[in-house]
Structure formats: C-alpha cells, structure tokens
Amino acid sequence: MMGPAHSLSGAAAWLGVGAAAAAAGSPMPWPVVVVGALICAGAALAPDLDHKSATISRAFGPISRGLCEIVDKLSYAVYKATRSTADPRRSGGHRTLTHTWLWAVLIGAGASALAVFGGRWAVLAILFVHVVLAVEGLLWRAARMSSDVLVWLLGATSAWILAGVLDQPGNGADWLFTAPGQEYLWLGLPIVLGALVHDIGDALTVSGCPILWPIPVGRKRWYPVGPPKGMRFRAGSWVELKVLMPAFMLLGGVGGASALGFF
Numbered sequence: 001m002m003g004p005a006h007s008l009s010g011a012a013a014w015l016g017v018g019a020a021a022a023a024a025g026s027p028m029p030w031p032v033v034v035v036g037a038l039i040c041a042g043a044a045l046a047p048d049l050d051h052k053s054a055t056i057s058r059a060f061g062p063i064s065r066g067l068c069e070i071v072d073k074l075s076y077a078v079y080k081a082t083r084s085t086a087d088p089r090r091s092g093g094h095r096t097l098t099h100t101w102l103w104a105v106l107i108g109a110g111a112s113a114l115a116v117f118g119g120r121w122a123v124l125a126i127l128f129v130h131v132v133l134a135v136e137g138l139l140w141r142a143a144r145m146s147s148d149v150l151v152w153l154l155g156a157t158s159a160w161i162l163a164g165v166l167d168q169p170g171n172g173a174d175w176l177f178t179a180p181g182q183e184y185l186w187l188g189l190p191i192v193l194g195a196l197v198h199d200i201g202d203a204l205t206v207s208g209c210p211i212l213w214p215i216p217v218g219r220k221r222w223y224p225v226g227p228p229k230g231m232r233f234r235a236g237s238w239v240e241l242k243v244l245m246p247a248f249m250l251l252g253g254v255g256g257a258s259a260l261g262f263f
Helices: 003-023 030-043 046-050 055-059 062-082 101-138 140-145 148-167 185-203 238-259
Strands: none
Touching (some): 003 185, 003 238, 030 101, 030 148, 030 185, 046 062, 046 101, 055 062, 055 101, 101 148
C-alpha cells in the first residue's frame, strides 16, 4: 500500500485498541489515545525504510536517505544469508527483513528501552520522529507543498507539547506499566502495532509480504503471506483509494469516539 493508506490504517488500529480498552472497563487516558494514534500512524510507514522512494526515506533529508541505504543493504544481506533454495533471487532488500514480525517486535522493544533508560530527550526524539512521519502520511498533500523544515518544526513543537501533557499526573506517562522507573515503557506498543499493520496491508497487495520470517512455510523461509491472488490489489489502485482508505477513516473515527468515551 501507499504511505497515506498505511498511516491511516496505523491510526485506526491504535484507536481500535483504545476502543477495546474502554469496552473492557480500562479506558486509556485521552493523551495516550492521541499520542498512541500519532505514533502508530508514523510507525506504519517505518518498514519501508528499505525503499529509497518511500515517504520515510525522504522525511528527514540526508539522514533518512543514508539510513535507507544501510537498511536496504542489511536487509538484502540477511535475505541472501537465510533464503532457501525455493525462495527467489533478489537484487535488493525491499519487503524482506523490515517487513517481518520479528523486526516489528525488535524495533518496538528498542524504542521502549530507549524511552525508559534514555530519559526525557529520548522520549522527545521518539515523539518527534513519529509525529513527523504521521504528518507526512496523514497530511501528505500539505506536507509535500511545505518545506521539510516546516514539517520538522511542527514535529518538534508537537513532541514538546505532547511530552509535557503526558508528564502530568494521570495523563498516561505510566499507562499500563505503573512500577517506578517504567514511565513511557508503553511507547513501544504503538510502534510494534504500526509495523505489523503495515505488513498486513502489504500482504493484501499482489506481491504479498514475508511477515512470518524466520518461520518457514512449506519450502520457503521468506514466504509471501497474503490472501488468494484473486483477492489482492496493486498499490495505489482504486481498491486502496476508494475502499480501504475511507474504511480506515470510518473505523478510526468510530474507534476514537469509543476510546474517548463519546459512546
């Protein structure tokens, strides 16, 4: 799928989690609903860091472009080293390592550890990166027409404000993990969810997605998981633009209203 659909699906997924938590009698504080949705929307773009034309690879200028090259080469090296004889030969690393459940879990766990042990500046960095990506994904038309610097300033300002709101007692810094020293441990959860939602979205397209790696399926270690081929679509097709994106917006709206207690 394309970037806007990925971001919308990420935000909708977190808002759905918030609705489920409210229905179970343990509603999230409203800042956790909002911040989690933004992080999940941004994280839903992150697996495409292995593709030089992806939104995330352009979002932070030379830094993200350089990181894209490293991730692409790393992904390709891992693919070559672990592929079975049934897996096809490839010329690059797109839709390999970063499109797996293992990568999603590792990135989420790393972000949680960074938030806990890195202090306030680490939390601000995590929020900044994901808010910028959320803006690039959810408001892509406006972001394309604006300069990168303006988007970065918006991300930095929003990260500072959101961190200040979360720091207030009862607003969610210690949501879910309440022991002393575990503030912001939950930040990794929307990152994991966003990456997995991205992978599921890509699995619906014609190429499928090797979400299950390193678990082999049949004779393939990099099996492209997906529905029957007749049910798949091409990225950017009318199915994505006219069906899935409106559905994500509707589900996100309903989920957000439920999570915030409007019904």
